[in-house]
Amino acid sequence: MSWVLRAEDLPDLARGATLLGTGGGGDPHIGTLLVRQVLGDGAITILDPDDLADDAFVIPTAQMGAPTVMLEKIPAGIEPTLALRTLEEHLGRRADATMPIECGGINSMIPLVVAAETRLPVVDADGMGRAFPELSMETFAVYGVQGSPLALAGERGERVIIDTGADNRQMEWLARGVTVRLGGVGHIAEYAMTGEQVRRTAVPRTISMALRLGRAIAQARAGHAxxxxxxxxxxxxxxxxxxxxxxxxxxxxxxxxxxxxxxxxxxxxxxxxxxxxxxxxxxxxxxxxxxxxxxxxxxxxxxxxxxxxxxxxxxxxxxxxxxxxxxxxxxxxxxxxxxxxxxxxxxxxxxxxxxxxxxxxxxx
Amino acid sequence: MSWVLRAEDLPDLARGATLLGTGGGGDPHIGTLLVRQVLGDGAITILDPDDLADDAFVIPTAQMGAPTVMLEKIPAGIEPTLALRTLEEHLGRRADATMPIECGGINSMIPLVVAAETRLPVVDADGMGRAFPELSMETFAVYGVQGSPLALAGERGERVIIDTGADNRQMEWLARGVTVRLGGVGHIAEYAMTGEQVRRTAVPRTISMALRLGRAIAQARAGHAxxxxxxxxxxxxxxxxxxxxxxxxxxxxxxxxxxxxxxxxxxxxxxxxxxxxxxxxxxxxxxxxxxxxxxxxxxxxxxxxxxxxxxxxxxxxxxxxxxxxxxxxxxxxxxxxxxxxxxxxxxxxxxxxxxxxxxxxxxx
CATH class of the missing domain: 2.40.390.10 (CV3147-like)
Known part of the structure; x- marks a missing residue:
């Protein structure tokens, strides 16, 4: 079932996403600040995968880099949407929705920043079912979606498109090289896919799960459970x-x-x-x-x-x-x-x- | 005056280009092998800058990397044309000619490989008037042409597009990072420009000069001068x-x-x-x-x-x-x-x- 996310949901979502980050994924609390700044008292539609049309066009968005660097190098805010727009332009097709590539850490938040800026919905699913360190480590790839072309945006408006065909590890290798040269953090759009492919390759309903986990922890504390x-x-x-x-x-x-x-x-x-x-x-x-x-x-x-x-x-x-x-x-x-x-x-x-x-x- | 270059001109051109390479630029003798392989007994039109229409579209092509690595890692041959085609596709415009970015070393040859493959003419001019180590060090840049977007191709068909706007040094920095991750050598197309811009920003007639230098040396030796x-x-x-x-x-x-x-x-x-x-x-x-x-x-x-x-x-x-x-x-x-x-x-x-x-x- 699709649902609506508001700023007041962010602390619980961040807590759940940190749990699913299994130690990594970057600090989602920085992400919540970014989302809040753009979202204000607006709302984001979280689309259940079952509510996606087969031919809907979904472009996942994310931040790339070492969590330790992310802590010190807070993004300007425009980069993830710039990455999405760059990939849209390259592919000649507008996205109908964005989606997380991982449900752990800051990357649970980056698609929300994009959604708040573009008014696109976010699909309630992701490509790692947790956090992983490399872009090739996605269920999207396991079940046949290609990561390339990938678009990468830097804080000074740099735009890079990487196409390594079916070789997702080479895509990761080159994108990581660019990210390092951008100072350790870049923002990406990759694994563009259809609604049918989302249902076949993504781990479903991990945004709602992260929110429920974070909320359950908070409620237990409040109720001394x-x-x-x-x-x-x-x-x-x-x-x-x-x-x-x-x-x-x-x-x-x-x-x-x-x-x-x-x-x-x-x-x-x-x-x-x-x-x-x-x-x-x-x-x-x-x-x-x-x-x-x-x-x-x-x-x-x-x-x-x-x-x-x-x-x-x-x-x-x-x-x-x-x-x-x-x-x-x-x-x-x-x-x-x-x-x-x-x-x-x-x-x-x-x-x-x-x-x-x-x-x-x-x-x- | 425009003229025609054939395989028999290559040794003299290579000699002259090595001189203008001032120690660097990679070994053009490897480049001659690449050109010979594609050119056979065909011919390449070398276009005088004065014969270019003002609105002709020129895309320079080159190899990027450390000369020491180039010696050991000979390109497959398809990469420079792949870089050109990638940039054409990105810009939505076909090139009327290619051009060297430097007149020293192997990069005097790479545009000839592209020309032999695509039947495009090569403009008798370049963007360094010698060889330089960085893509930002071009007369094109000095006189107002922007290097971005740059297309980069790897030997396994990798394609990367880098757009850093007016910041040519950042373009160089990111492209160098990708080149290092490609194993030390990549092929590029950059500084796309019009015929009018070529006349305003390029060092003119450096291909013919390199050929004349190489030939003069050979003739002096033969004549014991x-x-x-x-x-x-x-x-x-x-x-x-x-x-x-x-x-x-x-x-x-x-x-x-x-x-x-x-x-x-x-x-x-x-x-x-x-x-x-x-x-x-x-x-x-x-x-x-x-x-x-x-x-x-x-x-x-x-x-x-x-x-x-x-x-x-x-x-x-x-x-x-x-x-x-x-x-x-x-x-x-x-x-x-x-x-x-x-x-x-x-x-x-x-x-x-x-x-x-x-x-x-x-x-x-």
Whole structure:
């Protein structure tokens, strides 16, 4: 069902999107400021994928870059719409809607900025079902939509179009190079597709899910209920039904570096003699409890504050924080062999084999 | 006057273009192989700028990258024409002719490859009057033509369009980033312009000059005449009238490094207790004789074999070579304050002030 989003929904949406960002995706709170600025007391139509005509033309929009840089380099606001317009002009066709490429982090907000500026609706779906670090890691690509041509816009009005045909990894490689030269952040429009392709390749209803998650956490806090129970209950009726508590402890060590446009590193969380180690590359990729694997990409590994269930990004991790780490199962369409080829462990150079979090860590 | 170029002209043209490359510009001999392959026994029309209609549409084509990489990574041959076609498509207008962006090195050849493939004529003019390392360093830019939009093609059919408006340095910066990610070499079409703009902004008749220089050297050798006299005589009737012998000696030391897509370094040539030091950044930038400046960019500093006057590129410099270094004056349009802002010493981070080679080293 399509619905309407207003400025007052943004804090809950941001909270849910941070959870789904699994440590990465950039800080959506900066995104909310951008949306607020353009939206005012207006409204954005969030289109259910089922309400899209088969031949409707959808152009997803997003920000590209290292989350650590995004924190310091706030966009001017015009770039994502400039990227959309550049791609429209190149393709000779106007978009009927925009859509997120990922439902985690700041990229849950960028399409809303575009929607508020252009009055286009936003499709309630995305191409990652979480956040991933690379543009080639999209369910759109897994199920046959081509990322090219991609349009990229910079804060000084730079416009770049990249067409690598069916080679989405080369598209990512070249776009990343341009983004680095733009100072670490660019805005993009890519994976232009029809309504029929949206229904076939996108992870559905992830905007509404993020909003419900963020709202459930807030309501639990207000009602002195357990926010983790609220998360689990909310997820139960979605395509992400399993939530597992992987660890509760104190952040003992965080090591991070920004290189080649990515933020990578590891975090260590301890509880007495027990340890959880997390490796991340923009997003959290795997978690080992006392040396044993308990969750691995593409399943969600979410670090949250133990008292409030507020999600914490990798750049927000600090020594001494008391955190609860939860694992969340991803939809079946993200766990097929083709999907795992695109964004499973091997795509990140990890040697571990994917196994569902509900099987690896069934002790919720 | 327009004229016709055939395969048998290529060796002389390559020799002249290597001289005008002032050490850089890539090896035109590789370019001749590419042209031969496409041209066969056909012919290419070389259009005199005066024969261009005011509203003719000209799209210059070139190769971009570090000469050291170009030696190892020979293009597939389709890329320069793909760049031209990509820009035509983007602009919605077919080119009436192509043109070199520089008259030195391999980029004297790339437009001929395009011409042989497309049957377009090549304008007898260029945008550097020599070779320069950056796309922003063009007389086109100095006299008001905008480099953007630029089209860039890679060997796997990648197509990139970059539009930075009037900011040609940002265009260069982004295109260089893409070129580096393509493995160090890309092919481009940029500075699309009218016939009127060609006459106003290009250095005229540099293809014919390169051919005459190369031919004069060959004929002097064949006739046992002094090839350096032949060069000086040929130049006397051009926009490059002054040739000065800066040094004769033996290469004692060459230091070069390829970084960020450029080949930089310095060479030291000795004769007894006398020394000539050359600094280069793709091309030779300045020459100091016993510590005193004797020639500086944009004037030409050409290293040649002492016995044959065969020009030697910086990557061809070897310990022990006996070389004669000549300085050649550039046209007045390349020595104006606006031109020096764009490609004079300060544009390369040099602290020396430009002075004409015929004044710095008048002891020819």
């Amino acid at each position: 357990d926010p983790f129970d609220a998360i689990a209950e909310t997820l139960a009726s979605t395509l992400y039904p399993h939530m597992v508590t992987l660890f509760r402890g104190k952040v003992a060590d965080v090591e991070r570096r920004t290189e080649h446009g990515f933020a990578s590193g590891r975090a260590r969380i301890v509880d007495g003699t027990h340890t959880l180690e997390i490796e991340f590359h923009n997003e959290n990729l795997l978690a080992r409890r006392n040396g044993s694997l308990v969750a691995i990409v593409p399943d969600l590994i979410c670090v949250t504050a133990s008292d409030t269930a507020e999600p914490i990004t990798t750049e927000g991790l600090r020594y001494g924080q008391r955190v609860t780490v939860v694992g969340i199962s991803t939809p079946d369409m993200m766990r097929t062999p083709a999907a795992l080829d695109t964004f499973g462990p091997a795509a990140f150079g990890l040697h571990e084999t994917f196994a569902p979090v509900e099987r690896l860590a069934p002790y919720a | 002094d090839p350096f006299d032949a060069i000086a005589e040929t130049l006397a009737s051009t926009l490059y009238p002054h040739m000065v012998t800066l040094f004769r000696g033996k290469v004692a030391d060459v230091e070069r490094r390829t970084e960020h897509g450029f080949a930089s370094g310095r060479a030291r040539i000795v004769d007894g207790t006398h020394t000539l030091e050359i600094e280069f950044h793709n091309e030779n930038l300045l020459a100091r004789r016993n510590g005193s400046l004797v020639a500086i960019v944009p004037d030409l500093i050409c290293v040649t074999a002492s016995d044959t006057a065969e020009p030697i590129t910086t990557e061809g410099l070897r310990y022990g070579q006996r070389v004669t270094v000549v300085g050649i004056s550039t046209p007045d349009m390349m020595r104006t304050p606006a031109a020096l802002d764009t490609f004079g010493p300060a544009a390369f981070g040099l602290h020396e002030t430009f002075a004409p080679v015929e004044r710095l080293a008048p002891y020819a």
